[in-house]
Structures are given as structure tokens and as C-alpha cells.
């Protein structure tokens with residue numbers, strides 16, 4: 001055993017290695033990304049690790065490996081499971097042979113997600129068991145148990161950490177990784193093919209397994225009752241630690257039911273708990289998954305308080321303060337006086353595109369190109385480029401889910417004949433779910449312009465490779481798919497590739513594409529500046545500055561701020577010499593110079 | 599004795615590495631450490647903070663209000679944002695270089711640098727204020743700001759670790775080819791003259 005400070009996602013990856021995992025596939029998404037990154041970094045011989053093209057592909061790859069008897073891991077963020085839900089629902093009927101863990105990270109808050117959906121509810125919907133770690137050290141052990149459990153029931157098993165487990169670190173006692181479980185190889189059997197008759201039978205078997213699993217969960221250390229008294233508190237996930245600290249500070253007597261498997265709830269432990277208390281407060285983020293099961297089990301005999309009773313917030317992330325206040329109210333303790341801390345007004349700090357981001361140049365070019373149009377609609381998508389919505393660019397009119405921009409644009413174009421619809425999509429998103437939308441536009445003959453923002457990486461989630469980058473997850477060489485070739489192969493008749501920092505060319509290319517009747521595309525190709533070395537040159541503002549404020553007001557680059565007199569100042573350490581501001585300055589007062597390091 | 603440290607800054611300033619180094623130092627001492635990081639969208643210039651709780655097995659990974667013993671602030675406004683977390687007796691190091699949000703540059707919202715620094719000095723008379731960017735650039739790269747601040751905190755005597763412990767933790771967390779520059783940044787931070795506020 002060695003003790004290491006591990007981030008929750010790292011602990012999950014190392015736990016999977018300790019269990020002998022040999023195939024891991026995922027698609028990046030905060031807060032799940034570091035699981036695959038850790039596996040790629042550890043680079044254990046005999047373990048295949050991949051960034052798949054999307055979550056559906058990742059889940060199917062992992063399922064195939066488990067069909068052949070390997071232990072497999074599949075990772076994604078919560079909304080990724082929406083993309084993977086089609087194979088998931090059938091897989092719960094078909095099952096697996098080797099152990100399969102689906103690690104899906106939820107994001108209460110949400111901090112970096114479109115939704116606050118709850119994967120525990122999804123697990124219940126799919127009739128699959130779910131482990132819910134409260135800390136990195138618990139996650140490490142849980143994954144290993146999850147593999148055994150998966151093989152015992154021949155079912156894929158969910159591991160559902162949340163942001164505060166994924167991105168928290170703690171000391172973890174690491175065991176030596178187990179031998180990689182040799183896969184038996186794929187054996188042909190009729191049950192690998194889903195058909196209505198098989199589905200009927202398997203659905204019945206799956207329902208029976210729910211009860212067996214609930215009984216099995218009774219013996220797991222992740223589910224336990226602590227403390228004393230007749231005031232019950234049930235907690236799931238990281239709220240366990242909030243509750244522990246709050247209970248200890250309050251010096252209160254509560255009977256704490258720590259739930260490590262929120263679906264299905266352990267059978268006997270739940271019954272014992274309900275029999276030992278006069279009431280229950282349920283503390284769980286996101287949906288009332290434990291609460292609803294406790295309500296059913298208590299069947300009116302024991303009051304169960306929580307979200308439904310209005311005692312706990314239904315949305316947002318929980319905190320020590322929220323949990324402590326709820327406990328004080330629940331236990332009837334005196335509410336302490338809270339003195340409000342009067343702070344001076346603070347600036348809000350929405351995230352912004354980096355100084356020198358090529359997306360800023362592309363958006364600004366599109367804005368200039370669209371000036372002559374009667375009406376332009378900018379359909380955005382998901383990635384760093386979503387940040388193009390902020391002032392002063394204001395270039396994202398819609399954003400729904402990955403890949404939706406291209407197809408939303410088509411619907412808008414059909415219903416609003418005056419609108420020129422431009423759909424912006426990142427390169428990783430293009431591969432993820434963008435391509436079918438392009439084909440649809442070509443097939444239907446809908447007049448839209450797709451602008452692929454090709455920065456050669458999956459930037460928002462921390463710069464993972466994708467099929468266009470020529471790199472695998474572990475950094476080894478891969479075939480690089482060419483986006484222009486793909487667009488042409490999809491039947492797009494007008495495709496051009498530009499360097500977005502060549503501003504006049506980009507404006508021209510976008511205008512021509514938009515004027516082309518039917519589906520057209522422009523690929524704006526320049527690497528993400530966070531991925532390249534800063535050049536030796538920078539831009540600076542010379543004495544010709546007329547303090548008009550145009551550079552700040554037009555492009556919103558974080559490296560440019562006006563000084564107290566209104567003169568623009570460029571922060572040299574931030575500047576990347578992209579030169580976009582020089583195109584904007586009406587009096588050519590922005591020049592190129594040496595980066596002054598001293 | 600548990601110790602809670604909050605590191606606050608703006609996405610891109612490198613708070614994460616500072617947190618990693620302190621966690622490694624705690625680990626080397628054999629103390630149980632729990633940390634929590636801001637990773638995600640906020641890393642593109644939003645508010646980020648790291649929370650470290652040392653000797654804290656049964657504690658929340660996020661530092662509750664009025665529970666933080668130490669504040670390492672990479673930016674004045676972000677220091678003020680963390681005030682509700684701080685104990686009255688907390689030790690503080692504050693970098694005085696502002697990061698002005700784009701929306702403020704566009705005339706939306708305020709940035710009251712003097713008010714922020716005055717308030718910090720009044721609340722924490724022993725707080726150390728440094729000009730971190732200048733020191734980091736002197737070490738060779740603005741990205742060493744995180745280590746400069748660790749150095750200043752070490753020099754101010756507010757960390758639960760010695761300078762040697764931090765330096766040896768750095769060896770495990772910093773890329774070998776950047777180590778020498780970071781060691782220099784630490785030394786410069788350690789010796790950085792506090793600026794008056």
C-alpha cells in the first residue's frame with residue numbers, strides 16, 4: 001500500500017486499474033475528463049485507452065469489450081449519457097460478461113454544464129445499480145467493488161461521482177494493480193442479439209435482479225448507519241461530509257444513514273433505519289432519488305422530509321452552510337444570528353475567450369461579413385466558442401446541446417425566410433455530433449452556412465485530442481481526418497478554409513459562403529493559443545491612440561483595457577500578437593513590437 | 599490541529615499548481631489532506647479558488663464560512679470575494695495586481711481596487727501585499743506568479759510548512775524543465791518586499 005494525494009477522477013482511474021480494467025473509452029466532459037486522462041498518462045501495458053468520437057461510441061466500445069469478457073470502463077459527463085442512452089437502455093437487457101463500469105460525473109450547480117440532471121435517476125430508469133462516492137478515497141474502493149458486482153449480476157454498473165468528488169483530492173491508500181483479467185474472447189450466443197422476445201424475458205429477469213441487488217447492497221461498507229438518536233438523516237454523495245462536519249459542530253445526536261448505493265437502496269439497512277427513527281431528513285443534491293425510495297418504504301409511517309417537503313433546495317449545489325441550516329431547523333436548535341458581511345461592490349467575472357483566441361477573430365469576421373445581410377442568425381454550439389455569446393461579440397444567438405447548432409439553423413432557416421443562418425461549430429463537436437446535421441442540410445437542400453472553428457483540439461475540457469488532431473489519448477500518432485474532405489464527402493458544394501487571423505480573407509470567405517445558395521461551409525483554421533508557445537512579438541498601442549475605445553468595444557480582448565485617461569493599454573504578458581486589434585483600430589495606432597520580458 | 603487554506607484568483611493565474619504543491623507538502627508530512635478545485639468553464643478568466651484542508655478526514659472538501667486560517671489571493675477583488683470564508687485571525691498574502699474583467703473594461707460593472715485593498719488591510723493588519731507580476735516576470739515568466747505567492751506566504755511565516763518543505767514538494771509537482779525557474783520565483787517571492795497599502 002502507498003498513500004497518495006489523488007483527485008477523485010484519478011482515484012476512479014487507479015481503482016479501475018486496481019480491478020484489472022483493460023479497455024477504457026470516454027468522451028471528455030467536465031467534471032469527468034481526468035479519468036481517461038489519468039489512464040492515458042499511466043499507460044499501463046495491456047490497457048487500451050481511448051477518447052472516442054462521442055459518448056455513444058464510448059459506451060458501445062466498452063460494452064463490446066465486456067461482451068468479450070474484458071473488464072471495461074466508460075466515462076462521460078452527465079449530459080454525455082443522453083447521447084449514450086440509446087445503447088444504454090438496450091444494454092441493461094443484454095448485459096455483459098466482463099465487468100463494465102460506466103462512470104458518469106454529475107455537476108450540481110451547475111458549474112460547467114447545460115443541465116443539472118441526475119445520473120442516479122437515469123440509473124433507476126435503466127434498472128441499473130449506481131454507486132455514489134462521498135470522497136476520492138471512497139471512490140477508489142467503490143470502483144473495485146463495482147467491477148465484482150457487475151460480473152456477479154452480468155450488468156453494467158454506474159459510478160456517479162459529482163464535481164466535489166471528481167475535482168476534490170484526498171489521501172488514497174493505493175493497492176498494487178491486479179493482474180489484467182484475461183478476456184476469454186467473444187463467444188457466440190443468441191443472447192447478444194436483442195429481439196422483442198428476448199427483451200420480454202430479460203425485462204422480467206432484470207426486475208428480479210433489482211431485489212437481489214438491494215439485498216446484496218446491505219453488506220457493503222458504503223452503506224452504513226452511524227451516530228445515535230431518533231432523529232434520522234439520510235445522506236448521499238459529498239453531502240455526507242457536509243453533514244458530518246455540521247453534526248459535529250452542532251454537537252447534535254442524529255442517526256446518520258450514509259447511502260453509498262442510492263439505487264437500488266439497500267433493503268434491510270433501509271428498513272432498520274426507518275424502524276429506528278421518528279423522522280428522516282434526506283440530504284442529497286439534484287433529484288430526490290433516495291428521498292422518493294424512502295417515502296415509498298416508509299409508506300406514511302415515518303415522516304420523510306427533504307426536497308418534496310420544501311426542507312431542502314431542489315436545485316443548485318449543496319454546501320456546509322445549506323446542510324447546517326437545514327439540520328438546525330430540523331433538530332429545532334436555535335438559529336444563530338447571522339451578521340451580514342458588508343463587502344464593497346465586486347465585479348462579476350464571466351468566463352471569456354482567451355486573449356488571442358482564434359474564435360474571437362472568426363466571430364468578429366462573421367459579424368463584419370454579415371453587416372450587409374437583412375437579418376443574420378448565429379447558431380452556436382458547445383465549447384470555448386460558446387463564450388462568443390458575451391458582449392461585445394454577441395455572436396451566439398442559440399446554444400442547446402452538442403451538435404444542435406447546425407440542425408437548429410436549418411429549422412430556423414425553414415421558418416424564417418429572411419434570416420441568413422450561420423452555424424458555428426468546434427472541431428471536436430463537429431466529429432461528435434456535427435456531421436449528421438451537415439448531411440441533413442445537404443440532403444434537404446437547406447440554405448445554411450456552417451463555420452467550423454477548427455482549433456485543432458477539444459479546448460473547453462482541457463485540450464484533448466480528437467479524430468482531426470492526428471493524436472490518440474496517450475499522445476501517440478493517429479490518422480488525422482480532414483474536415484474539408486469530410487464536408488465535401490457529405491456533399492457540401494461550397495467549402496473554403498481560411499486562417500481567421502487573416503481578417504480580410506476570412507470576411508470575404510464567410511460572405512461568399514453565406515451568399516452561396518444551399519449548404520456551404522467555411523473552416524476557420526488556427527490552433528488554440530493555449531496550446532502553442534507565445535511568439536516573441538506583441539502588439540502595443542503607440543501615441544497615435546485617439547482614445548476612441550473601439551478596440552475594447554469591438555472585440556473584448558482581455559489583454560486590452562483602457563487606462564484612467566481612456567487610452568488603450570495592451571497587457572504584454574497576455575498578448576499573443578494575433579493582430580486582430582490592429583484591424584479594428586481606425587488610426588493604425590496598434591503596432592507590433594518586441595515582447596519586453598523585464 | 600486542522601488547517602484550512604483558501605487560494606483565490608482568476609482562471610489562468612495558476613492557482614491549481616499552488617494548491618497541488620501545498621497538498622504535496624502536507625502529504626509528505628503524513629497529514630491527511632482534502633482539497634477542492636475549480637476546474638471547468640471558470641478557468642477561462644472566471645473566478646477560481648482552491649480549498650485545502652489539512653488533517654481533515656471528516657471535514658467537507660469546501661471550506662465553510664469563517665473557517666479559513668490562510669488566504670493566498672492572486673488578485674485584489676478575488677481576495678475580497680473570499681472574505682466571508684476567513685477567520686478574523688487569518689494570515690493573508692495578497693497580490694496587488696488587478697485583473698480587470700472585460701465587462702468592466704466595456705463600462706459594465708465596477709472595479710474598486712483601492713477599496714478592496716483598504717478593506718483587506720483594515721481587516722488583516724498583518725496581511726502582506728506584494729507586486730506579484732513584477733516578481734514573476736523577474737523570475738522569467740508571468741506564469742510563476744503562483745510560486746511567487748507561495749514564496750511570499752512562506753516569507754510571511756503564515757504557512758504550516760517550512761520553505762524547505764515547499765521546495766521539496768515543488769520538485770514532485772513542477773515539470774523538471776521549469777523547476778529552476780520556479781525555484782527562483784520562490785526565492786524572489788520569499789524575499790519580495792511587501793508593498794504598503
Ligand SMILES: Cc1ncc(C[n+]2csc(CCOP(=O)(O)OP(=O)(O)O)c2C)c(N)n1
Nearest residue numbers: 029382383384385426427428429458459460
Ligand atoms: C454531450 C456532451 N458531451 C461533452 C460535453 C462537454 N464539452 C463541452 S464543450 C466540449 C468540446 C468542445 O470542443 P470543440 O468543439 O473542439 O470546441 P473548443 O472548446 O475547442 O472551442 C465538450 C466535450 C458536453 N457539453 N456535452
Ligand code: SF4
Nearest residue numbers: 354357384459528529
Ligand atoms: S483555450 Fe483556446 S479555444 Fe479556449 S478560449 Fe482559450 S484560446 Fe480560445
